[in-house]
Amino acid sequence: MPELLDPRAIGADLARRDGAAKVRGTATYAFETPVERPAFAQIVQASVPLGRITTVDTSAVDGLPGVLAVLTATTAERLASDEDRELAVLQDDEVAFRGQPVGVVVAETSELARQAADLLRFTYAERTHDSELTVDHPELYAPEKVNAGHPTDTADGDVAAAMATAHATVEQTYATAMYHNNPLEPHATTALWEPAAEVPLTLWDSTQGVHPARAAVAKVFGLDEERIRVVCPYVGGGFGSKGTPHANLVLAAMAARALPGRPVRLALTRQQMFFLAGYRTPTIQRMQLAADRTGRLQAIAIDVVEQTSRIKEFAEQTGVPTRMMYASPNRRTTHRVAPLDVPVPSWMRAPGECPGMFGPEVALDELAEALGMDPVELRIRNEPETDPDSGKPWSSRNLVACLREGAQRFGWAERPPAGHRDGDWLVGTGVASSVYPTMRQATSTATVRFEAGRYAVEIGAADLGTGAWTVLPQIAADALDVPVDDVEVRIGDTRYPTASVAGGSSGTNTWGSAIVVAADAFREKFGGAPSDGDEVSGDVDQAAKDSDHAAYAFGAQFAEVRVHADTGELRVPRLYGVFAAGRIVNPRTARSQLIGGMTMGLSMALHENSVWDPRIGQVVNHDLAEYHIAVNADVADMQAHWLDEHDPFVNVMGSKGIGEIGITGTAAAVVNAVHRATGIRVRDLPVTLDKVLAGLP
């Protein structure tokens, strides 16, 4: 068991170090990197959902002054690796999904690039495509593993037998929609190819990890990693969509390589974000719950059906939280995936846990109703002593405390009866649990150097707006035992030591662990009075990794929903979350993370829905006017609280991840509240007014 850092700067409510630059607009994002004579690239997309390009007519563009390059499958360079078919752009004449890049135009201005892109003419030999997910899709298969390396299926005991004999059962199918990560800053790159330079390729890219992005580009182009530099000081949001490189980064590099010496800027348009930046698969979740008279679960099962792209597998681990949330002797989880002619799905905030805490947490509410039991009490009654999945003890598990604290803050005991009416509004309350695994990546390195009386800490980490610029100095300060003002942390550049991706809520845990190792080594080597230039590096200490415990953050969310009795309009005047996420490094940035997650969960509950048109194979509502997210007027009294949780097993900071847990369970809490208000159980998201209209008075 590691000894936790003595918190001094850790836990302080420090303002964001990058805040002033962002508010003043002086923080430079990838697309606006100051460069000489930038050229502008525009992606051209396939207008058929499946087929082959038969002709490419560039005649309208050829004579256009200011057009610098037109890259298509016939003119683009051959990539060194086409193993990742999402990244193997412009390598052949096949179209695997509508909107796939079939060309890129580079011009002196962005307007001209856009004009030229419109003037390219492609003809296609179209083939019959299949882009519609159905629960009984004929091509459903069991992937070898699901995302994050989890087993595809698990089973214990006999669910069917328990279902047949239990006092109460729930057997229902739930569905989550297709969702698109839409960070405010779209995917964007400024790329520069200088063949004679020591580091010929520079990519200023909006990414969740400069080193992972560099590794991917190196492989695709067959370049040594040392010959590529990726720079990303600031990110205008990612939500997972910038965690793995997408086609736009390859196209930006290709465009730059076609114009040596000329920096090229490439940003996805908002519409293109709905084709090329990843998304969350729709999920269909068949749930089975069985309970005895006292509410103790006798069986819990989830059978998940979801989609992937035919050219690249991504199998969301939707069934995973069902494996560990509640105690039950009989259990089953399965994942089946339909390969479709669709864009490539990928990470979106809390892949697995986010959709996977919808079906089960609504089903529990249905079970509570069937048992005539308080849904808070039902959850408490099914608290497992050890992890039902691994059998390991918990590193710490405070779900029950979150439920109790949340119930008290929310006034759960005094909540109005089902179907309560207040003027024109029907009022209901709902609860659901939240969970997210606590992870630490295997590799990250930090360097500590004494410079001009201060400590410089360098690590290629990323701050997506999450707070890394601020919390990493807090960790370094405590590890070095100096005031936080004496620490300068530098991140977002492959010139700094290797850092893992900002994903899986693992950034602070991983990078912080490396920083502590480096700081300890620094103190050991140079003591308390170092000289200028003294420097030491440290890696994440694998030996200190605890593998004897199951480590998760938990939470409970409580929603009050109002449904207009005439129109069915839905409002959420109150949404409270209480979380147990280890030691909170910075309450200010943590609150933003948790409230941000809850807002996104609220958005998923009521609004978000990429409307898929299977006739043409694309998202119809592909802009932010029609793809609704929660706006300020939709977010009222939203509160995030946390318990003071001590966990000696997770890492030396005692911190669990907080970037994703906020989005888990939220939609279920809202749906459960809608049911209490109206008596209508909505099992497919989002809950829109048309789904409750028929049940209004």
Added chain:
Amino acid sequence: MKPFAYARPADVAEAVRTVAGDPGAVFLGGGTNLVDHLKLGVARPDLVVDVRRLTARTIVDLDDGGLRIGAAVTNAELAADRRVRERYPVLAQALLSGATGQLRNQATTGGNPLQRTRCAYFQDVTTPCNKREPGSGCTAVGGSTRNHAILGTPGALPDPTAAETCIATHPSDMAVALAALDALVHVQGPAGERLVPFPELHRLPGDDPSRDTVLAHGELITAIDLPPLPAGARSAYRKVRDRASYAFALVSVAAVVPRDGEVRLALGGVAHRPWRARRAEELLRGAVLTEHAVRAAMEAELAAAQPQPGVDGGNGFKITLVQRTVVATLRDLAPEA
């Protein structure tokens, strides 16, 4: 995106002459819709004629007690005008329920009613659309139809390949209020000025869905008159949408209820144009506005409604929703009934 020329003529006459004489020319008001369309390739003009500074940016009292709104008055200015708020609350409410503060500062009185449908297929140049490209067909039929029309459509299951098929709705909130207020539109064309009653400004798709209004190419809206309402008349705008703000109407209702019971009702989000509910108005003439009477009148109004199936569940819910919204709106306006 296509390059275009930009012109700022000296006066209305020159602007009208310029556009009327050039099939590739368009007027630019606040630009809140046109600029989007330029970027998306939905509009591909050769010449953009800026009329923002050519028409009046004033709201003046008319002798009959009404108001004349210059075409350059912004949505924000109009919504904030004390006379509008006091005498025509339906209009102020409609304006404030639309778009965002930033857009309302930019959008104009002449331009807002001429904004084009938000049909996603219309806005996507890779899909066939009779409104954008006459004769190419309608992708919306059988597609995502949640935001589409239930009234004035070409039939129960329109032929998506037919050139006249269009199930788009008109997106403006302001226009629904103006239709209920029987506003008058001053239109300047090459041959002079004419007046168009607002409820007749917008068309149904008919045999040419590409035309949203009765205006000829080159005709410019210069002002809109609000006739006086009878003393004691009450009015309100009720918009129902998928989130609390920044969303187009699923349905909306503009209602004017004078003391004498001559109710005026206009519906938004249900048709290719702001829909005056003439049949319901007729049935409610002289009647006491009980819930029962209003519901029956709306049932008659909606008897011809055609719900569209769709990949998103379709828009059949609008029939129930608009009826319930009218009932609720009139209940609030005439609570004594």
